[in-house]
Amino acid sequence: MTQDSISRFRRFSRAVTSQMGVLDQDFLGLGRPLGPARVLNAIGHGLHDISQLREYLRLDSGLMSRLLRQLEAEGLITTTPGAEDKRRRQAHLTPAGATEYAAYERLSDARAHDCLARHPKPDALLAAMDLVASALGRDHIQVQLADPCGQAAQDCLEAYYADLSSRFGQRFDPVRSGDPEASAMRPPDGAFVLAVSDGLAIGCGGLKPLADSDMPTGEVKRVWVSPNARGMGVSRQLMQALEGHARDLGMRRLRLDTSAKLSEARGLYRATGWTEVARYNDNPYADHFFEKVI
């Protein structure tokens, strides 16, 4: 079983526990009550901002504060005032806390592994979990800037290329880590965004500058949404985010190319203010071209 399966399983678990209004009691059995265990895990999972923690765990500020003091007294975390705003405190794991967190992670991994290992079709099970998690978590999908060469982005892009390969019946194999376009999709030139649902990247989109005569123009590329998360408005969110970044980067116009084989997409473009234009590049796979002034 790959690490990726485990993370997909855990995403499902998180989606279910946080979206269906359920509490995860998984954490019991390691000698710590649910409250502090949830806080410890959330911090371990990368939520350092206390206000974020409160929102994620839906805890009262008083209760949150007490739980933090408790973990601090146990020597598992430290809290420090924020760098910019000293009111916003940050929580971080101490080495002892990291060890405890790792124990929870192992427990969780083991459960995921067991469940998948004894299933006759683990891939089908994971796909079903993805579908359910996306449906349950559709209101909590976040679009965020990411490094196009990071692991999550690479996972998305590989899935995207595989998707394209199967649609065009032809192998897509762009240079991977040394992707010549990657640097163009990083600030300050462009942008690359990921749609993240409960910690798993389920979609992506890139924006790179396009040399043009009359006005600063960007090109939208590699917009892709995981099949199990389609129809949930993710691509719309991705496009909005890319437009926002384009504006911030001073671009005045966006372009994109697409193919008749990706028919779902064309409706979205038309519905969100894009107009079809004449071919503007020599991409052999593209047969439809759109433009939007922003």
Added chain:
Amino acid sequence: MTQDSISRFRRFSRAVTSQMGVLDQDFLGLGRPLGPARVLNAIGHGLHDISQLREYLRLDSGLMSRLLRQLEAEGLITTTPGAEDKRRRQAHLTPAGATEYAAYERLSDARAHDCLARHPKPDALLAAMDLVASALGRDHIQVQLADPCGQAAQDCLEAYYADLSSRFGQRFDPVRSGDPEASAMRPPDGAFVLAVSDGLAIGCGGLKPLADSDMPTGEVKRVWVSPNARGMGVSRQLMQALEGHARDLGMRRLRLDTSAKLSEARGLYRATGWTEVARYNDNPYADHFFEKVI
């Protein structure tokens, strides 16, 4: 959305809450704390035996008792000593309790309906939920005697016939409610069992007497497992249950017919003590015949 979708959704929800070690906080918002609300719902759902309730909800006997007293004081339930064993008390909803229970059901229905209604592919979502629920709940699948003309049995049989029709490319349409074989599959002549996972029937099997010369013989018929629950040992459980009933009914030998197109099944039969025999009936769809002395 059909009622069936709702029950499938709710089955998923129950499977997730009870199998992943999570507590359903769904019940909040109707002015009752989680504990009593869970008890009320479990009773409404048909769990009357207090020991069953305790096991299902995993509550301490003292706590359970107190929650019952509380609900009794509110006039929502009554408890009575069991008919056979006066220690085992039974809990039942009063009319007022039934009204409260219905309010929870409506809330739950509404949530299920909303979630399905806003999904682009509700059927795919439900199928994914079935798959996940079956995987999570595989250790809690119960095989129980049922009326072959009951609603759950009819749902299974219809799915079974649809399955056969698609495999044989030919329409199967046995007489439904007036099924001539139904009465043969009821005690005292035969048996009909359902595999139930979190309240949803996911498989079935029938047993009817077969006229034979040398020893009392039964025939196993209509063994079917929902595609989303296959590979989880359900058919094995069904066959075991049918064998048990056959023994109780005094049968000494079992027979069954099957088709080469249902190849998965033949491995199971061989592995569980059946031997292939010569054709014993004129079923045109059957081309393989098995027998087992019990």
Added chain:
DNA sequence: GTCATTAGCTGACAATAGTCAGATAAAAAT
């Protein structure tokens, strides 16, 4: 500067959940 707002903390409670050692009565085992 003053004032309103914000993030988080503390104290004082209250409600809920869980535990455990008997008590009681019915059933089962001897």
Added chain:
DNA sequence: ATTTTTATCTGACTATTGTCAGCTAATGAC
């Protein structure tokens, strides 16, 4: 008939979770 076991109940606790008003320090608006 006696003893043991079982199912439930009760009382006396403890632990956990949730709530709310007021406090402090930092920030931002005017």
